[in-house]
Amino acid sequence: MNNSLAIKGAGILLGNGSVKNTDILIEDGVISRIGKIGKRADKIIDGKHEGLIAIPGLINTHAHIAMAPLKGMVDGTDLMDFLKTTSDFDARNSKSMVYDSAIVGMAEMIRNGITDFVDFYYSEDVVAKAVDDLNYQGNLAWVVLDKDKTTQDGDPISNAENFIKHNKVKSVKPMVAIQGVYAASKETMEAAYEIAKKHGTKVTMHIAETEYEVKEHKKKHGLRPVEWMHKNGFVNKNLLAVHCVWLDKNEIAMISNAGAVSYNPTSNMKLGSGIAPITEMMDSGASITLGTDSVASNNSLDIISEMKYGSLLQAVRLGNPKAILPKQAFSFATYNAAQFLHHGKSYGLKEGAKADITLIKNGIGAGRSNAINALVYSSSPANIVGTIVNGKVLYYKGFAPKILEKVTTSLKRLEKRERSS
Numbered sequence: 001m002n003n004s005l006a007i008k009g010a011g012i013l014l015g016n017g018s019v020k021n022t023d024i025l026i027e028d029g030v031i032s033r034i035g036k037i038g039k040r041a042d043k044i045i046d047g048k049h050e051g052l053i054a055i056p057g058l059i060n061t062h063a064h065i066a067m068a069p070l071k072g073m074v075d076g077t078d079l080m081d082f083l084k085t086t087s088d089f090d091a092r093n094s095k096s097m098v099y100d101s102a103i104v105g106m107a108e109m110i111r112n113g114i115t116d117f118v119d120f121y122y123s124e125d126v127v128a129k130a131v132d133d134l135n136y137q138g139n140l141a142w143v144v145l146d147k148d149k150t151t152q153d154g155d156p157i158s159n160a161e162n163f164i165k166h167n168k169v170k171s172v173k174p175m176v177a178i179q180g181v182y183a184a185s186k187e188t189m190e191a192a193y194e195i196a197k198k199h200g201t202k203v204t205m206h207i208a209e210t211e212y213e214v215k216e217h218k219k220k221h222g223l224r225p226v227e228w229m230h231k232n233g234f235v236n237k238n239l240l241a242v243h244c245v246w247l248d249k250n251e252i253a254m255i256s257n258a259g260a261v262s263y264n265p266t267s268n269m270k271l272g273s274g275i276a277p278i279t280e281m282m283d284s285g286a287s288i289t290l291g292t293d294s295v296a297s298n299n300s301l302d303i304i305s306e307m308k309y310g311s312l313l314q315a316v317r318l319g320n321p322k323a324i325l326p327k328q329a330f331s332f333a334t335y336n337a338a339q340f341l342h343h344g345k346s347y348g349l350k351e352g353a354k355a356d357i358t359l360i361k362n363g364i365g366a367g368r369s370n371a372i373n374a375l376v377y378s379s380s381p382a383n384i385v386g387t388i389v390n391g392k393v394l395y396y397k398g399f400a401p402k403i404l405e406k407v408t409t410s411l412k413r414l415e416k417r418e419r420s421s
């Protein structure tokens, strides 16, 4: 048998939250069997003696992974000061630094059980190479903004289109990102939507992250950001709307026409931006997913804490402990995100699905009864022992050797640069 992996005797998290003990066989990147496996596989993980629970791979729908060197460097600032610091960083960034930072950022996600992500940055061709070098996968959105506001060389719109046209990394899906209404005119946004339409890619955008953004937009255009986007035809099923903290009632109804919303609770808390009206968006029919944002505003790439804070923050806002149940938070981080990103492609722990699997160690913080509640409220990355992407084991109690080598080299180069700057 070629390229086969068996996880034997692990607990498998089923859709209803229960855990069933059985085997998983993966062949050529696809789950070919769930149930007792008689035959041998090329590689075997002993789930029974290790006390493992297999869950569908966690998905991060908003990150800027090449900002890894800014971890711990931009603490205690609001969004406007934050953007000034990060844009100064971008201005002196180089391609080799983007590559090394992307490797380090992805390593953190792989370590934390994240099997797929949406990145929002420039130089995504360089990030794509890093994705390929780690055997990872990603949805890489090249950011566009007005020419007079960018630190990119050349025109961001042609840069984004060139990336989409020339990407050859199979596990990378190119997308278009729009920085925000504060940095992109109607013409820039139209051009961004046009290239997305032409090449059949998705669009993602920071929307209504701060009250300041909403007030300034209303002053200039007479409409709030989502009202303005809706009026101009920018809110559609192709859009992954990030943040959506400051929406009024009408805008909550409008945003349900987006493909999905990326809720970034930690980043919103840290920057003091506010609490997104997630339950109201869900009531209006929006599909909620979870994002970490960058390590400058988080400061971790950990979806377990996003599930927990995402749920607790809504309980605080509404005075209602049932506002977001663990099962709903888990769906945000898995099925909802997969539905937007994979579109019909089979996802989850079932035969025929793509083998994107996160392995959790049973024990303190990750029980078998109420496994989802234990995962969302009592776990941390310390409970994650395995990350399998497209059937390849990228992490199991440590990084795969090839990945470890790349990460060590990139970390050394970044440290050297830091010492010499």
Ligand SMILES: [Zn+2]
Residues within 6 Å of the ligand: 062, 063, 064, 120, 206, 293, 294
């Ligand atoms: Zn962001």
